[in-house]
Amino acid sequence: MSDSDNKEVSSEETKGENEEENKAETKEAGQTEEKEQDSSQAETNANTNADQATESSESKKPEKKGSKIGKKLGKKDSKVFKEEFSEVVETSEEPNPDALPENVFPLFMTSKTQEIYNCKCDEDVTEENPFKFIPKSDILEDMKMRAAVCDFHPFKQQILDYPGEDVLIVYDYDFKHGQNFIVALTEEAKELLLKAPEGEEGEGGEDGAEEEEDDTVYLYVPPEPKDWVSLGSEKEIEESNVKELRRKLKVSVKRLRREFGAPVSFADRNVTDVKDGAVDCTSYDDNSFNIKRIELDKAVQAISEQVTEGTQTDWKYPRNANTQTYPREYTEDEQAALLATKECGDFVLEVAFEFHQALQQNEIMNVFYVDWIHLGDGDDVFGSKADNHLKEYQSFTDLQFSKDKMITCIQWHPTIKGVVATSVAEKLSFDQRIDNAAKVIMTPSLILIWSFADPIHPQLILESPDDIFSFAFNPTDPNHIVGGCLNGQIVMWDIAAHADRLKQQRGSNRNKKRTVLPGFEDPNALKTPIVRYCAVSSIEHSHKAAVTDIQWLPDHMQINKMGVPQENASLQCTQLLSCATDHCVMLWDTKASKLQHTAMYDEKRKTQQPSGVADTFKHLDLTWKPILRVTLSKSEPGGDHAPTKFSIQERQGDRHALTSGTEHREADVTQTMQGGFHKPSSGKERTLQGVKTYIYVGTEDGEIVYVDWMPQKDQDTGKIQSKLFLLDMFYETSKSFLIMAGVFPPNLKHHKLDIFII
Amino acid sequence: MSQEIDETIKRILAHKGVIGAIIVNNDGIPLKSTLDNSTSVHYASQIHSLASKARAVIREIDSSNDLRFLRVRSSKHEILVAPDHDYFMIVIQKDAAN
Numbered sequence: 001m002s003d004s005d006n007k008e009v010s011s012e013e014t015k016g017e018n019e020e021e022n023k024a025e026t027k028e029a030g031q032t033e034e035k036e037q038d039s040s041q042a043e044t045n046a047n048t049n050a051d052q053a054t055e056s057s058e059s060k061k062p063e064k065k066g067s068k069i070g071k072k073l074g075k076k077d078s079k080v081f082k083e084e085f086s087e088v089v090e091t092s093e094e095p096n097p098d099a100l101p102e103n104v105f106p107l108f109m110t111s112k113t114q115e116i117y118n119c120k121c122d123e124d125v126t127e128e129n130p131f132k133f134i135p136k137s138d139i140l141e142d143m144k145m146r147a148a149v150c151d152f153h154p155f156k157q158q159i160l161d162y163p164g165e166d167v168l169i170v171y172d173y174d175f176k177h178g179q180n181f182i183v184a185l186t187e188e189a190k191e192l193l194l195k196a197p198e199g200e201e202g203e204g205g206e207d208g209a210e211e212e213e214d215d216t217v218y219l220y221v222p223p224e225p226k227d228w229v230s231l232g233s234e235k236e237i238e239e240s241n242v243k244e245l246r247r248k249l250k251v252s253v254k255r256l257r258r259e260f261g262a263p264v265s266f267a268d269r270n271v272t273d274v275k276d277g278a279v280d281c282t283s284y285d286d287n288s289f290n291i292k293r294i295e296l297d298k299a300v301q302a303i304s305e306q307v308t309e310g311t312q313t314d315w316k317y318p319r320n321a322n323t324q325t326y327p328r329e330y331t332e333d334e335q336a337a338l339l340a341t342k343e344c345g346d347f348v349l350e351v352a353f354e355f356h357q358a359l360q361q362n363e364i365m366n367v368f369y370v371d372w373i374h375l376g377d378g379d380d381v382f383g384s385k386a387d388n389h390l391k392e393y394q395s396f397t398d399l400q401f402s403k404d405k406m407i408t409c410i411q412w413h414p415t416i417k418g419v420v421a422t423s424v425a426e427k428l429s430f431d432q433r434i435d436n437a438a439k440v441i442m443t444p445s446l447i448l449i450w451s452f453a454d455p456i457h458p459q460l461i462l463e464s465p466d467d468i469f470s471f472a473f474n475p476t477d478p479n480h481i482v483g484g485c486l487n488g489q490i491v492m493w494d495i496a497a498h499a500d501r502l503k504q505q506r507g508s509n510r511n512k513k514r515t516v517l518p519g520f521e522d523p524n525a526l527k528t529p530i531v532r533y534c535a536v537s538s539i540e541h542s543h544k545a546a547v548t549d550i551q552w553l554p555d556h557m558q559i560n561k562m563g564v565p566q567e568n569a570s571l572q573c574t575q576l577l578s579c580a581t582d583h584c585v586m587l588w589d590t591k592a593s594k595l596q597h598t599a600m601y602d603e604k605r606k607t608q609q610p611s612g613v614a615d616t617f618k619h620l621d622l623t624w625k626p627i628l629r630v631t632l633s634k635s636e637p638g639g640d641h642a643p644t645k646f647s648i649q650e651r652q653g654d655r656h657a658l659t660s661g662t663e664h665r666e667a668d669v670t671q672t673m674q675g676g677f678h679k680p681s682s683g684k685e686r687t688l689q690g691v692k693t694y695i696y697v698g699t700e701d702g703e704i705v706y707v708d709w710m711p712q713k714d715q716d717t718g719k720i721q722s723k724l725f726l727l728d729m730f731y732e733t734s735k736s737f738l739i740m741a742g743v744f745p746p747n748l749k750h751h752k753l754d755i756f757i758i
Numbered sequence: 759m760s761q762e763i764d765e766t767i768k769r770i771l772a773h774k775g776v777i778g779a780i781i782v783n784n785d786g787i788p789l790k791s792t793l794d795n796s797t798s799v800h801y802a803s804q805i806h807s808l809a810s811k812a813r814a815v816i817r818e819i820d821s822s823n824d825l826r827f828l829r830v831r832s833s834k835h836e837i838l839v840a841p842d843h844d845y846f847m848i849v850i851q852k853d854a855a856n
Contacts, residue, residue: 356770358827
């Protein structure tokens with residue numbers, strides 16, 4: 001049997017060969033050890049295949065190597081098999097769908113066999129219906145008939161032992177288990193196969209059916225109680241339990257009977273005699289109360305008050321109610337009757353008078369007519385009410401020269417009516433000038449002379465080296481103009497050459513009365529002539545800051561080097577005063593000094609004057625020095641006064657100083673402090689006695705000071721310097737203002753000053 | 759009697775600007791009117807209450823005093839009221855100056 005087994009086995013697997021050898025060797029010793037072995041036994045008996053090997057190999061592999069001896073033949077009791085199988089069941093119970101349940105073996109059935117048992121593939125048994133029950137007797141017969149050729153031969157013993165009548169054959173369509181059929185060799189296996197055909201069938205062919213069935217069948221597996229693992233909690237319980245560890249003790253306390261109620265005598269005992277005589281219960285800090293509860297966890301729950309209230313309202317709904325009235329009326333008869341009564345008649349006559357009065361009153365005049373409201377009604381007819389403010393009459397702008405510039409000074413021409421001169425300067429602050437220095441230098445600084453007849457083109461343009469901030473016409477010779485520059489220089493112009501231009505008034509520029517021959521036209525005829533300055537003061541000796549005010553001295557006086565006002569015989573304005581913010585008032589003379597005069601002739605310096613420039617003041621050019629300089633120093637330290645405007649008492653055209661001087665001569669002695677003097681006249685010029693030598697100066701700080709231009713000999717120091725007086729009365733009010741203009745009224749008596757403060 | 763009344767009223771109406779005249783009795787019912795009925799009734803009722811109030815004012819301030827004449831000047835008209843114990847008379851005059 002074993003040989004035949006071996007043959008069959010060996011034809012299929014090499015593994016079987018090995019096992020056969022083992023079987024041959026350990027045939028005898030196998031029986032006792034079969035029990036120890038598990039499914040390896042079954043394998044050796046049956047046709048082994050890969051699948052089965054997987055099943056059993058899981059449990060068997062480790063044993064295989066070391067258990068050559070263990071492998072035994074399979075001829076043993078079915079009981080043993082069963083035991084082994086049961087072991088197999090226990091150990092390899094993994095629900096491996098591919099693994100065959102126990103006692104189920106793959107079986108190959110040849111076509112002949114299939115014919116015999118009527119279980120041809122795809123005929124009797126199909127994928128869908130893979131089960132076939134073959135009677136046991138048939139198998140046995142077949143085995144007898146064909147012996148080893150029978151497919152069932154390997155299972156012969158099992159078939160013999162098979163308890164049931166029919167053996168279940170399951171068609172294994174996919175050869176899942178290695179062969180085309182599976183045979184169940186025990187009842188349990190049969191049941192299993194039948195019970196769970198879905199899994200196998202699905203594996204065999206119908207996957208879909210298997211899945212469905214898996215989804216729907218949920219078997220409740222109650223949890224199995226596991227062994228209790230101690231984690232130590234029972235010790236706590238043991239500790240808290242009260243156990244009797246020992247027997248209870250009994251103590252009996254007795255006292256002598258005769259001592260009950262016996263008299264006792266007490267004695268005193270000193271505390272200190274005995275140790276422990278007194279027991280102190282001192283107070284001690286119990287730390288348990290030391291812990292301050294600083295943080296409390298508290299919770300508050302608030303619920304809203306709920307009140308149930310009810311009210312009952314009277315619903316007074318508005319109702320529309322209408323009343324319609326009819327006036328009571330009398331019938332005509334009633335009326336007539338009433339009117340006819342005496343009372344009525346009397347009444348009417350009585351009140352008639354009142355009415356007449358009232359009506360007449362109303363006729364005469366309307367007492368409620370308000371005159372005030374209608375006051376100006378009559379004037380509305382002819383235009384608006386009179387303008388009290390200035391209306392611009394004419395404006396003079398030159399697009400080229402005066403655009404975007406500010407006008408720093410404006411003066412009337414002394415003699416020619418309708419001619420004004422304005423000085424224009426750049427609208428830049430000091431810092432801006434520095435920033436734009438290059439540009440500022442290039443743009444020419446001008447004085448524009450306008451005629452009212454021509455508001456577009458200036459009649460004349462005077463050019464100056466720097467922006468002019470104040471200038472003045474010479475009252476006696478209007479062709480001389482002096483101006484004070486931004487840099488402190490004094491500039492002179494002589495416009496004698498163009499004087500007749502100014503005299504022409506009406507549209508003279510364009511309509512030349514003289515006919516001009518073509519070809520000989522002067523292209524510059526229509527252009528405004530530009531006059532260059534003819535003299536500038538010496539830079540060193542000029543002001544060091546911008547000249548804020550410049551005035552010609554009246555023609556009847558002149559001031560000499562000592563500040564003495566003298567009579568000016570020529571009655572021409574030759575001297576001028578200028579003040580600047582460098583705290584100085586300077587007196588200039590336009591006449592050539594003797595020295596200069598001679599120098600010029602001696603050296604014969606006929607330096608070329610630039611064309612078009614008069615040489616009237618050539619002697620002054622670049623060397624002009626002031627005759628007199630009056631510094632406005634403050635008595636307290638902190639800078640000197642910076643004058644913005646000044647005014648002297650003497651007026652151009654007011655000649656009375658010339659005449660009044662003689663009268664005051666005797667009274668001079670007492671007038672030293674007032675600016676008079678008693679210096680005897682020297683030289684051919686007559687000194688003017690009555691002239692007050694004060695200059696009233698308004699300063700940048702808002703103060704008004706007056707200074708005597710004539711330096712007095714200082715009593716204390718012996719120095720000759722000008723005295724400066726401060727007009728205290730103005731100090732407080734004008735402290736924050738800048739004096740812009742001051743006019744000295746020609747009133748000798750009072751030190752009255754009209755001051756315009758801005 | 760009624761003739762005299764008519765004459766008086768005619769003379770009153772002759773004044774410049776007079777629109778109309780109404781004689782009203784104590785209850786506010788017009789007795790004679792130169793205006794149409796509805797207007798005179800209207801005036802009568804309104805003026806009646808006004809005149810009573812005016813009288814009450816005067817008498818409140820000085821009980822020996824009494825209202826003699828009442829002129830109500832409006833922007834368009836002037837209403838002249840002469841009250842009496844039993845009757846009162848209303849004359850409406852247009853603003854003569856305009």
